[in-house]
Amino acid sequence: MSTDEPAPPLAPAPYGPAPYAPSAPPEGMQRQRLHPLTPLLESVRFLTAAAAAVGIQMFTSRNFLFAVYAAVAAAVVGGIASLIALQFRGFVIWGRELHIYGGVFTRSHRTVPLDRLQSVDLARPLRARVFGLAQLNIEVAGGDGTDARLAYLKHDRALELRAELLSIAGRPGAAPKLERAEESAAEAPAAPLVPPVTVRKLAVASLLEALPVQLTALLVFGTAFAVTGSIFGFTKVATALWFGFFAPALLGYLQSTVATVNRFLRNCRFRITRDGGNLLIERGLTDTSHETVPVDRVTAVSFDEPILWRRKDWRRVEVWTAAVAQQSTSVVKSTTALPVGGPAEVALVAAEAVPELPAAFAVERPPSRARWRMPLRWKRTGAMLDEKVFVVRHGWWVNTYVAVPYARIQSVRVVQGRLQRMQGLATVHAMTAGGLGHTAKAAHRDVGEAVAMAAELRRRADAAAALEAPRLS
Amino acid sequence: MNARAVPVWDLWPGGIEWQPMSPKLRTVWVLRSLLNVLILAVAAAVPLTIWLGWDGLLWALGGYVLLAGLRALAVSRTVRTWGYAEREQDLLVRHGLLTRRLSIVPYGRIQLIDLSAGPIERMFGLTTVQVRTAALGSNTEVPGLDPLVAAALRDRLAVRAAEVREGL
Numbered sequence: 001m002s003t004d005e006p007a008p009p010l011a012p013a014p015y016g017p018a019p020y021a022p023s024a025p026p027e028g029m030q031r032q033r034l035h036p037l038t039p040l041l042e043s044v045r046f047l048t049a050a051a052a053a054v055g056i057q058m059f060t061s062r063n064f065l066f067a068v069y070a071a072v073a074a075a076v077v078g079g080i081a082s083l084i085a086l087q088f089r090g091f092v093i094w095g096r097e098l099h100i101y102g103g104v105f106t107r108s109h110r111t112v113p114l115d116r117l118q119s120v121d122l123a124r125p126l127r128a129r130v131f132g133l134a135q136l137n138i139e140v141a142g143g144d145g146t147d148a149r150l151a152y153l154k155h156d157r158a159l160e161l162r163a164e165l166l167s168i169a170g171r172p173g174a175a176p177k178l179e180r181a182e183e184s185a186a187e188a189p190a191a192p193l194v195p196p197v198t199v200r201k202l203a204v205a206s207l208l209e210a211l212p213v214q215l216t217a218l219l220v221f222g223t224a225f226a227v228t229g230s231i232f233g234f235t236k237v238a239t240a241l242w243f244g245f246f247a248p249a250l251l252g253y254l255q256s257t258v259a260t261v262n263r264f265l266r267n268c269r270f271r272i273t274r275d276g277g278n279l280l281i282e283r284g285l286t287d288t289s290h291e292t293v294p295v296d297r298v299t300a301v302s303f304d305e306p307i308l309w310r311r312k313d314w315r316r317v318e319v320w321t322a323a324v325a326q327q328s329t330s331v332v333k334s335t336t337a338l339p340v341g342g343p344a345e346v347a348l349v350a351a352e353a354v355p356e357l358p359a360a361f362a363v364e365r366p367p368s369r370a371r372w373r374m375p376l377r378w379k380r381t382g383a384m385l386d387e388k389v390f391v392v393r394h395g396w397w398v399n400t401y402v403a404v405p406y407a408r409i410q411s412v413r414v415v416q417g418r419l420q421r422m423q424g425l426a427t428v429h430a431m432t433a434g435g436l437g438h439t440a441k442a443a444h445r446d447v448g449e450a451v452a453m454a455a456e457l458r459r460r461a462d463a464a465a466a467l468e469a470p471r472l473s
Numbered sequence: 474m475n476a477r478a479v480p481v482w483d484l485w486p487g488g489i490e491w492q493p494m495s496p497k498l499r500t501v502w503v504l505r506s507l508l509n510v511l512i513l514a515v516a517a518a519v520p521l522t523i524w525l526g527w528d529g530l531l532w533a534l535g536g537y538v539l540l541a542g543l544r545a546l547a548v549s550r551t552v553r554t555w556g557y558a559e560r561e562q563d564l565l566v567r568h569g570l571l572t573r574r575l576s577i578v579p580y581g582r583i584q585l586i587d588l589s590a591g592p593i594e595r596m597f598g599l600t601t602v603q604v605r606t607a608a609l610g611s612n613t614e615v616p617g618l619d620p621l622v623a624a625a626l627r628d629r630l631a632v633r634a635a636e637v638r639e640g641l
Contacts, residue, residue: 322607410582410608414575416481421573426481433607451484451575458577462562465581 031090035152039082112148116140117169120162122290134158192271194345205340206264208308217253267339297321299408299432301353303401315346319353322433361391370444383442392440404440407464408432412454426450482567482575491556497597498617499552506548510541557615576613580633582606
């Protein structure tokens with residue numbers, strides 16, 4: 001009963017590499033400027049709102065001179081503000097670090113250690129594209145979730161800078177090849193891994209994917225409307241009340257529809273190429289984006305098959321990396337490596353993402369006594385220890401295979417719920433780096449099999465990790 | 474039925490030597506659960522007293538004794554299921570009475586080792602070791618260790634983690 005228990009003694013010496021200590025470039029160092037249109041583009045939403053307000057004012061008061069005054073005032077004030085803002089913004093490449101400066105009232109100075117660079121992605125939102133500009137999103141291993149951003153730069157300048165950053169980071173072969181690929185990409189595209197997905201195929205695929213959701217939603221809303229209508233009558237008041245009552249659900253439905261359309265637009269003109277150790281992905285109709293996926297950091301590959309794609313034998317391939325997971329911990333994201341494709345294309349992309357990864361797996365179903373727990377999904381659930389990857393399959397609405405290379409498994413867990421205990425079942429979790437969505441779950445295996453599977457997973461993970469060179473990030 | 478009552482960790486091939494937690498852990502957790510139920514009972518006593526008059530206090534007290542007894546029983550049985558084992562390549566932690574969990578953390582993947590001790594734990598001289606890997610959801614705890622045992626475990630884990638470091 002001693003409250004003053006001495007703290008446990010410290011270990012004799014700290015383990016691991018020396019902590020990273022940032023330095024500052026000298027004061028007089030010439031900063032590189034961002035494009036002069038940057039402040040304008042960043043306040044584009046505000047400007048649109050202001051323009052709309054002025055427009056309304058103009059039409060209601062019939063005073064057209066007001067618009068001219070407003071435009072002149074906006075030009076003068078905006079121009080001066082932009083000039084001031086631009087003085088404080090910029091970036092410096094100093095040694096193996098990138099320093100980004102920003103802010104007028106609250107100054108910010110951000111140091112990006114290029115040694116720990118994960119990827120540099122080129123993004124072109126619509127408003128920047130209009131002026132031929134682009135922005136660079138920079139991801140660093142072990143980042144705090146907010147990624148560094150350089151916006152906006154001229155498109156070719158952004159490409160140059162990206163190559164420069166990658167070459168400083170020491171990605172072998174990244175810089176020269178990248179430049180060549182980008183230069184040729186402007187006119188004649190370098191050979192993509194898979195033939196480009198036609199707009200028609202993508203549209204059909206999106207439609208088929210969204211159709212069940214849409215039909216169900218419309219059916220539910222229709223029945224709800226009919227039922228309330230038959231009870232209260234189809235008066236104006238009742239209808240208005242109905243819409244008020246169902247507004248959240250309707251909003252959610254609208255949102256999901258917009259998301260589907262957005263995804264379709266994002267995946268248009270999809271191109272994936274292999275460049276050294278990276279997969280380069282370019283896509284987008286209105287907003288083009290370039291993404292870089294380092295192949296040696298792929299933690300899992302998943303193959304999605306929405307319910308209506310089954311007859312066509314189409315799949316979508318998603319690639320998961322730890323870098324993507326670090327971007328935001330709440331929303332787990334992956335990179336689409338193929339929006340839609342037949343078996344041959346899927347196999348090609350899969351083999352590029354993880355060497356020698358097959359695209360078809362003969363997974364083993366859970367024992368039939370687990371069937372009543374998932375009557376629809378049971379047939380489409382399973383797990384398998386492949387030669388190099390751990391594969392699990394799950395889902396009825398969207399059936400998914402998740403393949404995790406053994407070398408990427410962080411920890412293994414066997415969980416047995418109370419119902420499972422009565423049935424002699426258990427679930428095996430194999431976790432990879434990143435958020436909760438990065439867990440491969442083999443549900444409802446026989447207890448003995450589950451434990452043996454966990455032991456085998458651990459053995460194979462060690463064997464696979466031993467073959468790789470250790471790295472810290 | 475009997476074969477299925479065997480905890481999942483006892484089926485591990487080859488058998489494992491489980492290290493038990495400190496015997497004081499049971500006391501600590503029973504105390505903690507009694508405190509938690511007490512808070513609940515106090516919160517329930519106010520409306521009960523308003524509703525039933527002074528009889529309400531008796532009801533709250535009776536409810537407290539019943540609930541606390543059941544809870545203490547459950548907790549003291551749960552404590553017995555906790556255990557950890559250090560193997561050649563990994564750390565195994567088992568726990569759970571109704572839902573059984575067996576976590577396996579390879580030394581090479583350990584990113585962070587924390588020692589922590591709450592106020593009640595400190596009173597009884599206990600420490601919790603937390604092991605984290607790069608997977609965000611996998612936060613493995615080894616509660617109720619003697620501070621010296623905990624520090625020794627921490628040091629052993631750190632040494633092993635530095636020896637067999639594997640990447641993400």
